Amino acid sequence: MSTPSSQDQQYLEAMRLHGAELARFARGYERDDAKRQELLQELQLALWQSLDNFQGQCSLRTWAYRVAHNVGASHVQRSLRQAERQGLTLEEAESLADADADMAHTERRIDLGRVLALIHRLAPLDRELMLLYLEDLDAASIADITGLSARNVATKIHRIKALLARQLGPQESKP
Structure with a gap:
């Protein structure tokens, strides 16, 4: 052997x-x-x-x-x-939640689904930057991987995080 x-x-x-x-x-x-x-x-x-x-x-x-x-x-x-x-659309994914899952687990799954759905809608490079960021890589490491400058990576991540925060903010209830 x-x-x-x-x-x-x-x-x-x-x-x-x-x-x-x-x-x-x-x-x-x-x-x-x-x-x-x-x-x-x-x-x-x-x-x-x-x-x-x-x-x-x-x-x-x-x-x-x-x-x-x-x-x-x-x-x-x-x-x-x-x-x-x-x-799946976000609405379709939400409808598939297990009926017997506890509320906290379901909410976390929905939030994660919403985050991933929004990330999937980003342009490929922006999507990749966020995926790498979510894996806890710093801007310098992401720059080494993508070929961008660390400053450009940090700026893009900051902008994307702000965009995601706005889109994931509290949903206004409709009367």
């Missing part, structure tokens, strides 16, 4: 440390469960393949997100070309 290669070991380490983050990142790119699983597999394969060229110029986390960024961007471009705009 052969020992795993350095590439295999790096891949296993990357998935152990950042697999859950990458899965959440994929969720930000794809709403459909089956397509999301395909995207995640594509991302994992691309990560494994890319590790052959990884020379430690950045952290393994940053490298993994760079790969995820490239795979995610390609996925979005393919989806736009195929004109696949399927998914």
Whole structure:
């Protein structure tokens, strides 16, 4: 039985440390469960393949997100070309809530659904910035991943957060 290669070991380490983050990142790119699983597999394969060229110029986390960024961007471009705009509206998602779930859990799911629905409506680059920000990456790390300047990243995130806050603010009740 052969020992795993350095590439295999790096891949296993990357998935152990950042697999859950990458899965959440994929969720930000794809709403459909089956397509999301395909995207995640594509991302994992691309990560494994890319590790052959990884020379430690950045952290393994940053490298993994760079790969995820490239795979995610390609996925979005393919989806736009195929004109696949399927998914649930916010109202449809709210109607699917489990009847026996407690109110706090349901409200949290609705809020998360609203946030993700709004993030999905953003332009691809803005969507990616917010997904990376939600994964607790700082502006410098996001800049390394996307190729933007850290100042530009910070400004865009600030503007997007303000936009999301306005859109997620308290809903006025209609008489």
